[in-house]
Amino acid sequence: MKQRGKETQKRLSFFTRFSLSIGIFSLFISIGFYIVSVNALATKGYEMRSIEKRIAQSSESYKQMRVEEAQLTSLYRVRRVSADLFLENVENEEFVYGIERFAFSD
Amino acid sequence: MFFSHKKLVRKQKKIHQDWRISFLFLCFFISFSCIIFRLYSLQITQGAFYTSLAHNQHTAQFSLTPKRGEVYLRNGGGDLFPLALNKAYPTLYVVPREIEDVEGTIQVLSDELKRDKDSLRSLFKDKNDPFEIVAKKVEREIIEKIKEKNLTGVYSMDEMLRYYPGEELASQIIGFVGNDGKSISGQYGIEASWNELLHGTTGSVRQERDAGGRWISITDRELLPAQDGQDLILTVDAGVQYEVERVLKNTIEKHRADSASAIVLEVGTGKILAMSSEPSFNPNNYSDVEDMSFFLNPALTHLYESGSVFKPITMAIALDAGKITPETTYVDTGIVREAGYEIMNSDEKSYGTQTMTQVLEESLNTGTIFAQRQVGNKTFKEYIERFGFGVKTGIELPSEASGNIKNLDHLGRNIHFYTASFGQGISMTLLQLAMSYDVIANGGVLMKPSIVDARIDSEGNTQSFSPEVLRRVLSDDASSKTREMLYNVVKNGHGKKADVAGYRVGGKTGTAQVASRDSRGYSENESIGTFAGLAPIDDPKFVVVVKVRNPKDVIWAESTAAPAFGEIMKFLLTYYKVEPTEEIVESTKKEDI
Numbered sequence: 256m257k258q259r260g261k262e263t264q265k266r267l268s269f270f271t272r273f274s275l276s277i278g279i280f281s282l283f284i285s286i287g288f289y290i291v292s293v294n295a296l297a298t299k300g301y302e303m304r305s306i307e308k309r310i311a312q313s314s315e316s317y318k319q320m321r322v323e324e325a326q327l328t329s330l331y332r333v334r335r336v337s338a339d340l341f342l343e344n345v346e347n348e349e350f351v352y353g354i355e356r357f358a359f360s361d
Numbered sequence: 362m363f364f365s366h367k368k369l370v371r372k373q374k375k376i377h378q379d380w381r382i383s384f385l386f387l388c389f390f391i392s393f394s395c396i397i398f399r400l401y402s403l404q405i406t407q408g409a410f411y412t413s414l415a416h417n418q419h420t421a422q423f424s425l426t427p428k429r430g431e432v433y434l435r436n437g438g439g440d441l442f443p444l445a446l447n448k449a450y451p452t453l454y455v456v457p458r459e460i461e462d463v464e465g466t467i468q469v470l471s472d473e474l475k476r477d478k479d480s481l482r483s484l485f486k487d488k489n490d491p492f493e494i495v496a497k498k499v500e501r502e503i504i505e506k507i508k509e510k511n512l513t514g515v516y517s518m519d520e521m522l523r524y525y526p527g528e529e530l531a532s533q534i535i536g537f538v539g540n541d542g543k544s545i546s547g548q549y550g551i552e553a554s555w556n557e558l559l560h561g562t563t564g565s566v567r568q569e570r571d572a573g574g575r576w577i578s579i580t581d582r583e584l585l586p587a588q589d590g591q592d593l594i595l596t597v598d599a600g601v602q603y604e605v606e607r608v609l610k611n612t613i614e615k616h617r618a619d620s621a622s623a624i625v626l627e628v629g630t631g632k633i634l635a636m637s638s639e640p641s642f643n644p645n646n647y648s649d650v651e652d653m654s655f656f657l658n659p660a661l662t663h664l665y666e667s668g669s670v671f672k673p674i675t676m677a678i679a680l681d682a683g684k685i686t687p688e689t690t691y692v693d694t695g696i697v698r699e700a701g702y703e704i705m706n707s708d709e710k711s712y713g714t715q716t717m718t719q720v721l722e723e724s725l726n727t728g729t730i731f732a733q734r735q736v737g738n739k740t741f742k743e744y745i746e747r748f749g750f751g752v753k754t755g756i757e758l759p760s761e762a763s764g765n766i767k768n769l770d771h772l773g774r775n776i777h778f779y780t781a782s783f784g785q786g787i788s789m790t791l792l793q794l795a796m797s798y799d800v801i802a803n804g805g806v807l808m809k810p811s812i813v814d815a816r817i818d819s820e821g822n823t824q825s826f827s828p829e830v831l832r833r834v835l836s837d838d839a840s841s842k843t844r845e846m847l848y849n850v851v852k853n854g855h856g857k858k859a860d861v862a863g864y865r866v867g868g869k870t871g872t873a874q875v876a877s878r879d880s881r882g883y884s885e886n887e888s889i890g891t892f893a894g895l896a897p898i899d900d901p902k903f904v905v906v907v908k909v910r911n912p913k914d915v916i917w918a919e920s921t922a923a924p925a926f927g928e929i930m931k932f933l934l935t936y937y938k939v940e941p942t943e944e945i946v947e948s949t950k951k952e953d954i
Contacts, residue, residue, distance in 0.1 A: 318449070325443045325526035330603040332528070 427561030430590030631808030670871025671784030722854030868894020890918030
């Protein structure tokens with residue numbers, strides 16, 4: 256009877272020991288996972304701020320480029336620049352109708 | 362005895378001690394009462410005042426300026442050209458109390474900004490001054506050069522101001538943004554008439570701040586976000602507008618005219634593809650303009666008696682009333698007498714038997730009087746009103762004039778109706794004339810002119826404006842017959858120089874006298890030449906009207922306004938790839954005319 260008791264005790268102890276081990280192992284894994292994820296999230300805030308800053312800068316650059324594009328495509332400016340480059344103005348153009356493609360030969 | 366003496370002394374001592382303690386208590390009581398009273402006064406009686414004072418110290422409130430909406434023109438296909446934008450302009454400012462070397466700073470600023478030192482020195486008068494603006498709209502390269510000098514107390518900041526990249530393009534349509542003494546708002550043009558929509562709604566933010574002036578983020582905040590202004594897309598095409606402005610500038614230069622105006626309409630929709638008056642101005646430098654009349658849009662504001670260009674309107678009325686046909690004849694004696702006046706043809710000749718078509722070809726005053734007589738004064742006046750003369754068109758631009766047809770109020774005075782039949786004695790704007798020709802072009806319907814095609818809200822949602830029909834004026838048949846008569850004017854009459862090879866073009870010249878400013882009657886030295894027309898005749902796409910004011914070398918519109926019309930119409934038909942309607946024959950080219 257004492258022997259049976261000792262065996263039973265041994266069996267219970269193993270099961271309990273196993274469960275405890277799993278539990279403690281899981282706890283350590285969870286803690287580790289939590290620490291890693293919190294660390295990762297903490298830096299995200301700084302990354303987000305940095306990206307937001309870059310977005311704001313890009314937005315400003317885009318606005319500036321839009322203004323520059325509008326300036327460059329202004330017909331009055333084009334005319335002024337063409338005069339400075341001594342280009343001839345086209346005054347009385349005649350259009351050729353009915354020809355889609357044509358080839359030049361030497 | 363001894364005991365009673367001791368008792369007496371103890372009693373006296375006790376009385377003396379009680380008195381001092383009482384006095385002390387009284388003093389404490391009075392002091393305490395004063396404090397209570399003061400507390401009551403500060404916290405209850407004047408509580409509201411001090412709460413408010415503290416609130417103002419702790420709370421900061423700022424306005425949030427909305428972004429002003431931008432304005433675009435169409436540009437060929439689906440592209441948009443920005444006519445009015447918001448641009449960050451650097452503003453240079455100084456903080457005099459931080460400047461160490463005043464003379465050195467003045468020298469650098471004077472060299473870089475090309476400004477007089479004395480004018481700069483006045484900015485540094487007050488040593489404790491915290492802020493003085495040195496210059497606005499400074500070039501960024503100059504700002505960088507100044508920054509390189511590492512001057513203390515010199516700073517720059519960006520200020521969002523209005524910028525017009527097209528320079529003079531459509532300047533009288535767009536207007537400009539300026540300070541009217543009360544606030545920054547649109548002055549003239551679209552900037553003025555659509556100011557509320559473009560401006561948006563100002564917001565505000567109210568939050569507590571600490572003693573250092575910093576926001577306290579954990580306290581309550583009242584935020585009313587600013588609503589940005591809406592963007593506008595105009596009906597005007599940038600390419601067409603530029604071409605019209607170029608032609609007008611050349612016309613003024615060639616004929617040494619005082620001014621010129623032109624309008625291009627898309628037939629049947631009322632959409633204005635171009636509206637220009639020269640001379641004009643650059644809205645980026647509006648403060649440099651000395652003559653403020655340049656800011657006005659003469660195509661809308663200038664009233665004038667159009668002259669013979671009005672004759673097709675009279676013919677259209679008579680055709681629609683069923684009183685004439687294009688082949689109806691009359692005998693031209695060269696003169697009509699009424700109420701002691703004599704009305705002759707412009708060349709003072711008589712032409713004998715003429716058809717109504719020939720009346721327009723030869724621009725005979727007597728012929729249009731004949732047509733008007735057939736219609737009758739009452740009916741004629743009703744038609745004039747139906748065409749929209751004498752009232753504003755309702756276009757979404759400011760300062761439009763309504764025109765004057767008051768001479769037609771007296772139905773018994775024939776002379777006024779006779780002169781009105783050929784465009785004298787009644788006044789109108791160029792836009793009203795253009796819209797009346799659009800009636801002839803589109804089959805008889807009066808449209809409301811429009812210059813704004815669509816608006817885009819701050820969320821990017823686009824709302825287009827649909828063309829608006831005002832009323833039917835003529836039948837389709839009457840308008841079609843009138844168009845054919847106009848074609849004959851260009852083919853056989855005074856409008857040959859308006860012709861465009863390969864297309865059936867119709868139109869009419871008008872050389873009008875100008876009312877004298879100093880006396881009754883008309884000035885002998887001034888004239889206004891107009892050409893109004895449309896093309897192609899069978900399926901009109903565009904109406905163009907051109908007005909040239911006071912040319913010096915030639916008087917007649919067929920030499921000033923008609924060629925300008927022809928140039929503009931040729932450009933339009935090519936730009937929009939309209940198929941030719943007739944074969945190009947050598948003899949139809951302008952240089953052979």
